[in-house]
Every structure is written in C-alpha cells, then in structure tokens.
Amino acid sequence: MATAIERRCSGCGVSVQTESAERLGFAPEAALSRDPLLCQRCFRIKHYNEMSSVTPDQDEFLKILSGIGATDALVVHIVDLFDFEGSLIAGLHRFVGNNPVVLVVNKIDLLPKAINVNRILNWVRKQAKEHGLKTVEVVLCSAKKNIGFDRVVEAVAEHRGTKDVYVVGATNVGKSTLINRLIRDYSDLDAELTTSPFPGTTLDLVQIPLDDGRHIIDTPGIVYEHRLTEKIDKKDLNAVLPDKPIKPIVFQLNERQTLFFGAFARFDFVQGARQSFTCYASNALPIHRTKLERADELYAEHKGEMLSPPAKDRLDALPPLVKHAFRIPKGSLSDVVISGLGWIAVNSDAGAQIVVHAPKGVKVAIRDSLI
Incomplete structure (x- = not known):
C-alpha cells in the first residue's frame, strides 16, 4: 500500500x-x-x-521550542522594540540550552527619527542581561524598511558556522517578514511565509534550505496573553500597532488628572508636582485628558463613543480594566509600559504617584527610560 x-x-x-x-x-x-x-x-x-x-495549540509551540536545546544550532530571537518586555521570550535559555543567541530587535523604524542609536543598543543589552538572556550579538533593524538587515544576515553567517538557524519570537514581532527577506535574497525557494497584521500566522516549523545543506527554521510565534494585541478584537489592531514613526505627545499634567488611551487604558496622575508625561503610542490611537474625579463616570458613559477604539459593538471583547499602582522616585527617568499599547515616559524631578488601568491580564510595568 x-x-x-x-x-x-x-x-x-x-x-x-x-x-x-x-x-x-x-x-x-x-x-x-x-x-x-x-x-x-x-x-x-x-x-x-x-x-x-482557527488557532494553533499553545502546547505545540512549547513542544517545538523545547526541541531546540537538543540540537546544535544558532538561535535568532526576534523581539519588537515597540513592545520589548511583552515580546521577549521569558526563560529562553531553558529552551535553547547552550546554543548561541543573536538578539534581533525589529521595528526600529517606529521610534522617533531623532534618536541616539547607540543609547538604544546599550539599553537593549542592559535589559536583555537583566532578563537573564545571554547573547553573542544584538542587532537593531527594521525588516519593513530594510534598515540594519544586512547586519542581521552578516551576524547569522558569522555566528552559525555550519549550524542550522532557528528563528524564534512572540507573535506579531515581524518574524515572517524578516524570514521572507532571507528567502528572497538567499534562497532559491519560490514561496513566501504568510505575513499579516494578525498574531500567530506561522503555525509549524518552516524549513528554508541553505547552500551548505543546512536550514533556516522558522518556528511558530509564542502567543503571550499579557499583550494587549492578544486581548482586543482583530479589527482594532491597526489602531494600536503603529505602522510609521511614533510622534510623541507631551502632556503637562497637574496631580489628579487622567489620560485615556481610547477605551483601552487609562493613566492617572494621582499625586505629585505639575510635570510632563510623554506618551509613545500609535498616533492612530486618540488620547483624551480629563480630571481624575470625573474619570470613572466618563468611562462608563462614553466608552465606545468619545473614548474609542474599540467601538461599542466591540467592547465585549475587551476584558475589564484593573488597577496597577506605582510610585516613581524623585530624579528617576522611567517608562510606564502597557504591553502591546506603548509607554508613558516619566522624567520626574519631584517624583510621582500614578495608577494605570489596563485590561485584565495585560502586563503593566516600570522600566528604565528607553528614550
């Protein structure tokens, strides 16, 4: 048979x-x-x-990643600079064993144009080290704009020797876009990986043959439920995922003032001297300022309308907002990160007490200032 x-x-x-x-x-x-x-x-x-x-099974993702440690390979971990903490694979060393890791930081094109690239690079190295990720090289790039891509290819060639190359990352970090550039430039394969604005479009191992008989292996994206992009209706992804450089918006706030990011999140400046807060989020997402004393009532009455996206007919897909309280020390340069939405830079001489309201399950954290 x-x-x-x-x-x-x-x-x-x-x-x-x-x-x-x-x-x-x-x-x-x-x-x-x-x-x-x-x-x-x-x-x-x-x-x-x-x-x-139809969605893939998360256990299958972990099973595939767990097999990498038993191979002799170079691991290329792609993260999204716009959502660094949300896209970094926690405990990657447990999956890859002693295999070397090249950290590729994609979407550098989304940062404001007047940035210090060396500062960004040093910041990424420091953050990676704090998360326990040992790397042989860090490369900043934009697969979409072809910025730094030559260096990614050179780094892969330098560090892999005769090894296979596993490409790993969370969903929607630009992994398939990067792989497609490799296919077009360095392979005779007459095909492309599926790319789209939707998370999780690569579902199984995709092997791309190299000239020496080895392969570049694209793995499924890990679905991290702590990212806002995994919580909201797919129709609203374009509002929170920027597709061009972010234009930071600066607000001078007195204490007890609130910022709403559509109906997705809320930032309360509870206590502190008047100071500036710089918002780094998609410019397609409207930000509304109000008084803290009116914030609850405003949200209840106007979510889905004045406070949108999401529109009213998609509010049911959004989990309820929960509180995260933080105290920013005097003289610190900090970012308040809402995973998948962006961050608010707090450059406070006097210190500040803040509360962030984000959908239940979405990661909210404080980090050293990126910019």
Whole structure:
C-alpha cells in the first residue's frame, strides 16, 4: 500500500488536510495542485487580509521550542522594540540550552527619527542581561524598511558556522517578514511565509534550505496573553500597532488628572508636582485628558463613543480594566509600559504617584527610560 505524501502549507508550515474546514491546515481538493500550496487560512490572509478563527495549540509551540536545546544550532530571537518586555521570550535559555543567541530587535523604524542609536543598543543589552538572556550579538533593524538587515544576515553567517538557524519570537514581532527577506535574497525557494497584521500566522516549523545543506527554521510565534494585541478584537489592531514613526505627545499634567488611551487604558496622575508625561503610542490611537474625579463616570458613559477604539459593538471583547499602582522616585527617568499599547515616559524631578488601568491580564510595568 502506498504511503500518503504529507503536504505542507508554504505560508505557515502546517500539515495540509482536506477533511475538515474547522481544523488547522484545511485546503479544498482543488487547491492541492497549486504551486505554491497554501492552506485556506493562509490563502484568505494573503488575498483578502481575512483572519480565520482557527488557532494553533499553545502546547505545540512549547513542544517545538523545547526541541531546540537538543540540537546544535544558532538561535535568532526576534523581539519588537515597540513592545520589548511583552515580546521577549521569558526563560529562553531553558529552551535553547547552550546554543548561541543573536538578539534581533525589529521595528526600529517606529521610534522617533531623532534618536541616539547607540543609547538604544546599550539599553537593549542592559535589559536583555537583566532578563537573564545571554547573547553573542544584538542587532537593531527594521525588516519593513530594510534598515540594519544586512547586519542581521552578516551576524547569522558569522555566528552559525555550519549550524542550522532557528528563528524564534512572540507573535506579531515581524518574524515572517524578516524570514521572507532571507528567502528572497538567499534562497532559491519560490514561496513566501504568510505575513499579516494578525498574531500567530506561522503555525509549524518552516524549513528554508541553505547552500551548505543546512536550514533556516522558522518556528511558530509564542502567543503571550499579557499583550494587549492578544486581548482586543482583530479589527482594532491597526489602531494600536503603529505602522510609521511614533510622534510623541507631551502632556503637562497637574496631580489628579487622567489620560485615556481610547477605551483601552487609562493613566492617572494621582499625586505629585505639575510635570510632563510623554506618551509613545500609535498616533492612530486618540488620547483624551480629563480630571481624575470625573474619570470613572466618563468611562462608563462614553466608552465606545468619545473614548474609542474599540467601538461599542466591540467592547465585549475587551476584558475589564484593573488597577496597577506605582510610585516613581524623585530624579528617576522611567517608562510606564502597557504591553502591546506603548509607554508613558516619566522624567520626574519631584517624583510621582500614578495608577494605570489596563485590561485584565495585560502586563503593566516600570522600566528604565528607553528614550
């Protein structure tokens, strides 16, 4: 009896099946003769920018990552500079063992143009070290704008020797975009990985052959539920994911004033001398200022309308807001980070007491100032 040939989607790497449209990898019989072969999910993403509700299993992600430590490989960990803490893989060393790690920090193009690149690089190295991540090199780049990409390719060539290369990262960090540039420039493969604004579009291992018989292996993105982008309706992703350089917005606040970021989050300046707060978020997301004493009432009455996105018909997808209280010490340069939304820089000579309201489960943290 002949053994069935396993077909894999050239977009996401998942095994293609024709039995059930409700399961991952479905493709109609008529699509099996297409070259390159795409599952129905990838076909709809590529041609209609439409996201299927079928999602991969998180345990499978961890199973794939756990296998890397048993290999002799170079690991390229891609993170999103716009959401560094939210996209860094916690405890990566447990998965990769002694394999060397190149940290590629993508989306450098989203930062304001007048930035000190060396300061950013030093900041990333310090943050990586504090998170226990040992790296052989850190590279800043923008896959979208082709900034620093030559150095990424050079770093891979220098550090891999004759090893396979595993590319790992959280969802929506630009991993597939980066891989597609490698495919176009350094492989004869006549295909592209699926890229879209939706998290988790690579579902299984995708192997890209290299000239020496080794492979670049794209792994599924890890879904981190602590990122706002994993909590909100897919229609609102364009409002929170910037696609061009952020224009910081500075607010001079007196104590007991509040900033609303659409209806997604709220920032209360509870106590402290009058001072400035600089907001780094997508410029498609409106920020509304009000008095703290009116904030609860304003949110209850105007979320989904004056305070939007999300619109009223998508509010049900948003978890309830919960409080995170912080005290910023005098003379500190700190960022208040809302994972997946951005951050508020607090450059306080006098100190400040603040409260952040974010959807339940979204990570909120204080870090040393990035800019």
